[in-house]
Amino acid sequence: MYDKNESGRTAAGAGRGEHEDADTVLATGTVRLRDGHGDSAGTGFLVGDGLVLTCAHVVCDALGKPRDTEVLAGARVTLDMPLLAGPGAPGHDIEAEVAHWVPIREDRSGDVAVLRLLAPAPGARPLPTSLSRRLWEHGSRIVGFTRRSDRPVWQRGSLLGPAGKGWVQLSRADGQTVRVTGGFSGSPVWDNALGAVVGMIVAAEPVRDDQQAYMLHLGALADEIPALAEAFLVPTPFRGLEPFREEDADVFFGREEDTETVVRALRGERAAVTLCGPSGCGKSSLALAGVAPVMRRAGHEVVVVHCGRTSRPVGALAVELLELARQERFGPPRAIGVERVVTWLTGAGLADTVHRLTGSATTDLLVVLDQAEALLDLPEGDLTALLSVLFPSRRTAGMRVLLTLRADFIDAALSHERLGPVLKRGAVLPLTPMTREQLRAVITCPVDRVPGVSYEPGLVRRILEDAGSEPGALPLLSFVLRHLWEEQSGGRLRVEAYERAGGVSGALRRHAEEAWRKYVPSVTGTGFPDPAGAPEIPDPMETVTHARRLLAGLVRVVPGSGAPALRRVLTRAEAGEQRWRLAVLFAGKDERLLVLHGGAGTPESVELAHEALITAWPTLSEVVREDRDFLAARGVAARPGTLGKSGPC
Known part of the structure; x- marks a missing residue:
């Protein structure tokens, strides 16, 4: 009943919920609005950075006002998150103010409100959303809070057809005894097939065996309050011309085997591993989004020096080490300047400097030297200082260095008086252009993870054919994929947008x-x-x-x-x-x-x-x-x- 893209995979939960069940995800983004007596006035849910979506009439109930009373922006309401605190336990009070309020109109449209949290809510996260309208007979779940209980009331249902004014009919699942009553208004409607919220409960028929409830589709909500459209859009999983970073690890695909090869080499006896390949084959992305997260999970600290952006790499390393030391787990930050850290590095060495900065006894550290071909331009003194810091005569266990190097500079690097001996003592791993199956993973896997988004039939095959196997095709491919994502329509990445952009080979040139x-x-x-x-x-x-x-x-x-x-x-x-x-x-x-x-x-x-x-x-x-x-x-x-x-x- 739901779309499959050309890889044959079905749309799964949004990124952060991929390994979490729906109840766990909903707990982190569902709120309860309370009235002046502390009773439940209804439900709401987080949809963006500090934004909560609910019904306009729920806000009126929370404020103790008649539902036909206008509520002005800035009015304060009280929320809590009982699901996050645990069933039966009241949550901590959270203050919010009204940012947008659309009343119930005579034709039943409207009834939407957006609240803005006045302070961050620990543990709270926006819920994944989908604007897909292909919902017929998808299983659903909703949650409500009755006035006199902190315990949530769950209902399983089935999404049916449109009922006008952006409403979608929601029928109780077979055997489900729970009816939608007061306290369900504003509840997020979770689509089990898409793994995302697709609407908000806005009304229900009187309680009876064949009761039907109604949700307001997210698309209709965005029509009422255009500012919501941006909150509903899933951020692009494609980086365009920028390399993937460590925080992009969950959308980095296609280099799993290469990641294992590099990690295995780093865990070996050699202190340095050089990842060598042609420009545009994804060396930086593999190092930062592939290898770095694996090494970090294995207990290594990771710092990155972008050699192409600095003429003083020891100073750049000092800056990164200071950033590392400022992390909360190492205690309160100390007032230490970059030059002092440089003095420690060149005098006492890398391991001792890490000990002084962090107060930790760890020696498990990975230093990534990205774009290492830039080291060839360093003055002899600066290069010698860097190599002395990273490769001391007495090697420290756990200290590792990963370099990324363009293939057309490998001869110059290996024959360099200072850099060559270091590379020769380490391991040099070639990174070849991606295979067709690897490119398929790059194209399809990030989209598979996003509910309600898919490629138009035939487009994946066409992109693969256009990408070919040229070494420098990867940045061109990544650029056109980002463009397709930003130009998507109705949850589809379109052939027409691909052709208009100029395809893999022409999109960047035309842009x-x-x-x-x-x-x-x-x-x-x-x-x-x-x-x-x-x-x-x-x-x-x-x-x-x-x-x-x-x-x-x-x-x-x-x-x-x-x-x-x-x-x-x-x-x-x-x-x-x-x-x-x-x-x-x-x-x-x-x-x-x-x-x-x-x-x-x-x-x-x-x-x-x-x-x-x-x-x-x-x-x-x-x-x-x-x-x-x-x-x-x-x-x-x-x-x-x-x-x-x-x-x-």
């Missing part, structure tokens, strides 16, 4: 060129489209020059290597304000071609979202091709160890 046309002409003679305002650039050619120099500043060429161009971190000071304003536009949430770093008192910089843009973005490719000699000369002239960051761009 980047549209962004270029959108922003570069728009600033010509009229000023930057920035709400804060910006100086106008009267000369159109000056605008184009600034935009092209911005792109040139974001790439680097290793002189004499013959290797493809690499992305490069560009500081705000180096770019200048006119180019920085363009950088901010290209990094906006609608474009996501660039990534901004820093701010809030720290130096600001920008870089390409992924090196795949160097070949996929025609304008950028043209800049690299035409300016390659200049970019190589800049690499020679730049001070060693700055990754080409110094000097004008």
Whole structure:
């Protein structure tokens, strides 16, 4: 009765509820509204960050007002969470205020209210939701609280057809004796097939054997209060051009065997493992979302140093160790500066520094050096300092290092006077492009986990055929999958949206060129489209020059290597304000071609979202091709160890 995508799997519970039963999930997001006497006025449920959805008439009952009385925004109500506290035990009072209130209209529409919690509720989490309307005969469950009891009353039912005004009929399951009475209004309706909430109880017929209840579909609720639409949307499981992070582990698929191989190597006798592969094959994602969570579950602390973003990796390591030490389990944070930690690292070593910072005797630590090819540009002193910290003459048990390295730099790394011996003493593991079955998992598994969302028939097969087996196809695939998710309609990822985007090979190219046309002409003679305002650039050619120099500043060429161009971190000071304003536009949430770093008192910089843009973005490719000699000369002239960051761009 419910959709299957082309992998043959059915939609399961939303991410966090995948390993939890429905009752456990509902307990973390269902609330009870109480009146001035402490009795139940009805039910509600969390749908977003601090938002509670319930019926308008339940709010009136909680406030002791007639149901036809208007309730103004800001009115205070009291909630608790008896399911979270445990059956029979009253929950702690939670204060909330009315954010939206839509009264019951004469045609039975309306009757919706949104509350905002005034303080976080420990243990509370928003419930997974689905906007799917394919609900016929899906099993359901709801919960209510009668006025004089703290014990919940559960009812099993079956979802039937629409009953007008966004209502959906809800029939009691066979043999179910519980009827919907006062205290059920506002209850979330859990769809057993979708593993998510699909509506809210709003009305019921008089109590009798064939009683029917009615829910208001979430889509109708969003029509009443448009702000709810965003709360109902499930965040995209696809990262686009960004690598998967450790917190994305539950939506990272396709590299399970590779993860086991790397973890097995890290648990061996060698202190370092180098994960080597072509650009765009997913090395960073495997290290961060695959290996790091497994090592952490095995008892290792994990810190990550992004080598491509720093010219001082020992300092970056010190920053990450300070962040580690600030975690609550290590006690109150101490006022220790980065430079002091650097002194400890270079003097006493990594293990001793971890002991001092955490007060823990653990030596189980994994340091991930992402984009380790950037280490080749470090001055000898900085590289020697880093290697001395990570690979002391006397090895500490439990300390491990995982490096990710582009395959086209493996020869340079192995022949490097300082880095080469370290890599040779460790294990070098090749990471090959994904197989067709691995790519199928990347495409289908994240969608399988989300209730009510599926691919249109034939689309998965077409994406697989278009993705092929090219080493750099993964970021292009990830980009188009994110685009499809954001363009979904009616819970379907559509063929039409895929074709309009340009498919796997064309989506990123088309997106980047549209962004270029959108922003570069728009600033010509009229000023930057920035709400804060910006100086106008009267000369159109000056605008184009600034935009092209911005792109040139974001790439680097290793002189004499013959290797493809690499992305490069560009500081705000180096770019200048006119180019920085363009950088901010290209990094906006609608474009996501660039990534901004820093701010809030720290130096600001920008870089390409992924090196795949160097070949996929025609304008950028043209800049690299035409300016390659200049970019190589800049690499020679730049001070060693700055990754080409110094000097004008």
